[in-house]
Amino acid sequence: MSFPIARRAAAQGLLGGLIAAGPAMAQGYPSRPVRLVVPFPPGGGVDAVARILAEPLGTALGQPVIIENRAGAGGAIGVDSVAKAPPDGHALSMVSPGNMTAGPVVRPTPYDPLGLGFVSMLARSPLLLVCRNSLPAQDLAAFVALLRRQPDAIRFASGGVGTGTHLAAELMNLRLGVRMVHVPYRGTAPALTDLVAGNVDIFFSDTSAWPMVQQGQLRLLAVSSAATWATSPGTPSVGSAVPDFDISNWYGLVAPPGTPAPVRDRLAAELAAILARAEVATVLGRIGFDPAPMPPDAFGAFVRAELETWRAVVQAANIRAD
Template structure:
């Protein structure tokens, strides 16, 4: 009898020790292998560039290799679903932009729910720029507004696809101008930018990270910056905000956040958030971001709770914008 009781007690201790030991082990030893950072967009785009910068800083703060993998398609939903279904061990993370907050209003079937993800902290935010083809007649935002009014419906507005940052900015712009333009969706930022530089499309509302080189090289015309304040980037410093140009209160920024699969151990989430905070203080990273007109987040949105609250507010905001624009979920 005493042998059976001893065996039972030993088994119980093993189970309890296994539970607490595993948690402690995860906290103490994570990460033991490379971490994969999934970007749900094509390589070479703004989000990919930001992800690679963040990955390098996370590599130093986590003490392990951070591999960036591009899983593009369906407005970022394919890559997001991949992370949502991944093993919740902290080795597969997601970096996503504003599109994560608009997806519920744009797609009937996402392949994931927001609750399938853990919020790890907001990373950055950056304005976009309203740019035009090189030979577009207007030379400033007031002239452009008049030109759009006089040619209502005839001008076209390029974007990188439904749900992209350029598409969302275009929706806000059309509402602010109270004038319809023809939306021209592309399969990514690169072909859209190529066509606006070549004069095949009239306008585009593109992230400053991607448009600044073309503005500086005078390959496109710049009509305004979409943020609440002018950009600190030398090439954009003289360009007024759209609000200054007459679109009072216009404010659009593209933000990126970091996510993990739901049910990732709390200890691991805490370790990743701590590493993210350290990474975003990396002087080299901050300088690279600022050179592109990007502001690194340093407020409460860097905390998981602050990030989640901000995200939910964005979902509410964009659901209304998309509904008011008459866009039906696909």
């Protein structure tokens, strides 16, 4: 037997052993504390959702869930550390569009997003299409009409090239067949500051823009998701005026490649039960998110579809990493 064949046979034998051991592993899972990697610094939305869920998940599992913030490379460093961990469910990572779907089609990641062990989507919120108060369009329909008449005159802000806030506006360009002018910033905060000052026209912001809307500093034209946003149920969706437009900011949970399905199913079931609690929904609502549990297979299919959407947008807009 040649060395490559022997190595392949050994790998197949190991994989077969892991599959066979899956149910038994799930019965004794977890056998020690679970490490939950948040691939961003403390204080952001991903970190907040992780901290809301960690304690009740630990109680349900019978082992502590310990949060480890491991930031860098747009969230790729933390996810990669879990991708390389033993596939036993004791290392998990929070994920989001930036390190799973929108980001990887612009900047390659050291891991294959579709090769990870999908556990569950956790929470989602729309992006908020906000505009400067002086924009001569009082509602979504008026804005779309203005955009069709003068696309080159509309300047859209983003939190950086290839971010979800960038690709959302490029998706609008693609669906309407127009071309707004991109003005990238280094993050959401400076983009919002310049929008309030009137230096740009619109921004697909995360929900951190909501207090500025409430204070009258910005105007909310629409939300990016087709589903009603509970925080502002009267706000229309972008999709009501733009064909085939339904996107959201979401957070989910993954495990290392090869993590047995029974382990991932157990985690998904516990998380679904936690997210169904009224008090958890209330706390998530305070940061602009709605519970969105999704079983492993459905979560994987969702990520696969979103990757295809953003790949098409990146190709159409000829977006290059900066």
